[in-house]
Amino acid sequence: MAEGVGVISKRLFRRSWRPFGAGILLLVGLVLAVQALAPVLISSSIVRDGIERALSDWTGHDVRIEGPPKLSFWPEPEIEVSRIVVTKPTPAGIRVLARVSRMTADFRLLKAIGGSLEFRDFTFFDPEIFLLRDEEGRLDWAQEGGLTAAIRSAVEVDGRVVLDRSLDVAPGDVTINNGRVEVKDVATGRVWSGRGITGDLDWPRLSQPASLHLTAVVNGQALQLSGSSGEPLLLLAGRSASLELSLNSDLLAAEFAGTADLAKGGFLSGPVKLSTPNTQAALAWAGVPISDLASDGRLSIEARLLTTERALRFDELHLTTEWMEATGIIDLLLPQDRPLRVTGTLAANRFDLADLQAATRPKPDGDGKGSFLDRMELDLRISGQDVSLANLSLTQAAVSILRENGQSRFDLVDGTLGGGDMTGQVITSARAGKLTTDVAVSVRNADLGEIFETLKLRGPVPHARGSLELTLATTDDGWSGWRKGRGSFRMTTGPGTLAGLEPETILNRARQGRYQPLTNPEGQDFEYQSLDLSATFARGLAEIETAIIEGDGLRVKFSGALPLTEGGLALSATISRPEQQGEENVLFIGGSLSEPVVIALMPPAIPASSD
Structure with missing residues (x-):
């Protein structure tokens, strides 16, 4: 009986398998037929013209493909083109914006057979991008392309990006191999360049989140950059959007996570971390002229960043350098008609009065040029538990630093020295390439014997409690110029x-x-x-x-x-x-x-x- 049931089951399976197997064979045959006929049905010149048109529509600029196209249909339909040039007309003539030695892109076969070309998953080999930043900070890439149209039409609805379906294209995965970017700033004449750029941009659709991972050599320094945004189109539109960034190299490490607005003036809000083992080298790499404000030692900053159009605030700041740790709040103000201005209050564990004064005084720069760090204005208050001046040690000292219009005022508001009170003021002016410094120091009811012994003064000195008053005017560099x-x-x-x-x-x-x-x-x-x-x-x-x-x-x-x-x-x-x-x-x-x-x-x- 059981044997008869098995025979019947085998017969039923064979009858049902025949149409199923035939369907599979028919499907495989159809795929093979399409693959075989695809080179006949799809002209390489049509695909080349299509990708040329797609790139032009995407960027809003003239795109020319000079090399012959190559089509492959297995395992995925793919086009390869070479010698791509992106240009724009200017009053001075045709300007080259980008060059790509070779590029590949996937496309949908059935849509291509039907005359509709849709490309995604681009790979660029040896791309070169040349950007020009004008006096108003605008880049010459801004045009009326598809990306610009999508940016303008994007709106946020219930926490997601919504735009016209015809504009919501799918870039997919964009891979860059050995790219180069060059940015020339017309206002300053400086040229910023990055080479050896290799990485991936994952952007499934314009309305969806995107992530970026790159490695590059920028100004001779190898670095890694990663970033992501839940609303990248809003970010490009100059509206508020989420942003996460991290940068890592042997010289500099930085992290940011929060919201950003890249409109004119910019806006960032969120926790930020920055560290470097060599502050001077990091400033030099960034193209910032070296200043006494930065040492050649380590620097780390942790803060909650908040920016507006004309100000950048480091709230809940924790600053660590080679010679001190400090907490507080710092504002970087960017007024339209004045230099960068730094204001704030810091509480430090220790610092050196002479070094701090030397670092914040104006420089004898007759032509008024020099680094912006040397020319920026300061309005700072710094307190410290352990403050040194030469061989002297002060406790619970507080200083006020004001620098503007080529003059600095350094006030020791309060300090304890030898069990007494110490106050002081150093005013330094830079005029016609020369420094003039006026110093006033007062010590009240202090153990003078202890002070003189610490200073290792030669000769007979009194051992008593008393007061000292000192005034000094010199054309030399501050404290060290007392001899002259x-x-x-x-x-x-x-x-x-x-x-x-x-x-x-x-x-x-x-x-x-x-x-x-x-x-x-x-x-x-x-x-x-x-x-x-x-x-x-x-x-x-x-x-x-x-x-x-x-x-x-x-x-x-x-x-x-x-x-x-x-x-x-x-x-x-x-x-x-x-x-x-x-x-x-x-x-x-x-x-x-x-x-x-x-x-x-x-x-x-x-x-x-x-x-």
């Missing part, structure tokens, strides 16, 4: 000590002979009650105007000059007791700051006659 500048200095203290300088001990030693060391060899100190010293200086030489030290029943008064660097002392010290009128002892002090000596004990002054 002119200024004034004042120091006042309360009770303190001058180590090894007890006056009466010095007098007794001076009476024994000449050229005695000023400092007492057995360490007798001068415990005084107050000190008041004021002096002026010019070109490294200080002239004492007032110098009075009051002790217990003893007064010492100095006059003369002393060098601030190298050179010999020329001082006189008058030692007296107020209760002993007319009895004064005068010491003449010479030698050097590091090793002063008493050269002579002058005879006491003769009291004036009472007659």
Whole structure:
């Protein structure tokens, strides 16, 4: 019984298989027939004219294919053309916009047989694109092509792009092999170039998302670029659309994810990251003239980016350099009739006052040219927990930096030094290729002994709490120009000590002979009650105007000059007791700051006659 059922099943299967198999054979035969007849039914010249027309309609420019076309129909219908030239007429003549050595594209066979050509999945070999950016920032590729028509008609409906179906073409996969792009900026005369461009653009239809992956060599630097957008047509239309970008190279890495608007002025909103191991090299690669504002060390930036037509804001900024870490907010303003302006507030872990001032002062550039980094305007406030100046360390310092119209104002608003308060100001002007700098520094109620010891000053210095006032005017570069500048200095203290300088001990030693060391060899100190010293200086030489030290029943008064660097002392010290009128002892002090000596004990002054 079972055997009979099996025989019947086999017969039924054979009867049903025959028409099914015949259908398959007929379909295969039809495909083979079409493939065999395709070269006869489709003229290569017609396909070439079709792709020439398609490219012209797409770009809106004149397209000429100079090489003979080649058709293949297996495994997919494909056309290959060579020596493609894209041009546009200009008042100066025909301008070449692009050249392609070879290109392939797929097309639909049945539509081609019916006289309707539709191409997709393009591959370009050795393409060259030449762009000209005019004074208003427009590129000479803008034309009335199919892409432009699609851009103009695109609208957003419920989060998706909608446009006329006749314009919603399917570029498919676009592959580039060894491309080159050259952009010439008419306004600046600079030429930006990228070569070795290889990658893919995946854009199924104009109304759908697109993604791009490229490798290229730009200005001698190999890099990788990836990008995607959910609404690429809106992005090209200058409307708000999603955008993700990443750039990677040995010199620079950058990421952005958010929304963008590429209309005039541009708009970006979203988190951004940027890092480089060498800031100077990255600026040079980007074509930005190197500035003191950038070091040759690492730089990384993380922030939430927000741009408007005339401003770019880095909110929630985290900035890391070779010498500091900082958080805050920075705005880059682009006014129409003024240079780039940077404003903002940063809180840093540490920074160097002298380096920061040197980096932000104007440059002695007589013709007003130079890098935009050197000429841009600044309005910054920076605070730091650990701030250095030469060998000094300040705590909880805050500075304000203002630079505009060839002048910078650098204010130390608040700082703690030696347990006291420190403020200061440096104003630098660049005029006719020269720098002039005015410095004012004030230290109040600080441990001056600690400060002088940190500075490693030579010679006897007071150990006391007190105040310092310094002014300086120089034509040299800021802080380092004090040796050539002119200024004034004042120091006042309360009770303190001058180590090894007890006056009466010095007098007794001076009476024994000449050229005695000023400092007492057995360490007798001068415990005084107050000190008041004021002096002026010019070109490294200080002239004492007032110098009075009051002790217990003893007064010492100095006059003369002393060098601030190298050179010999020329001082006189008058030692007296107020209760002993007319009895004064005068010491003449010479030698050097590091090793002063008493050269002579002058005879006491003769009291004036009472007659």
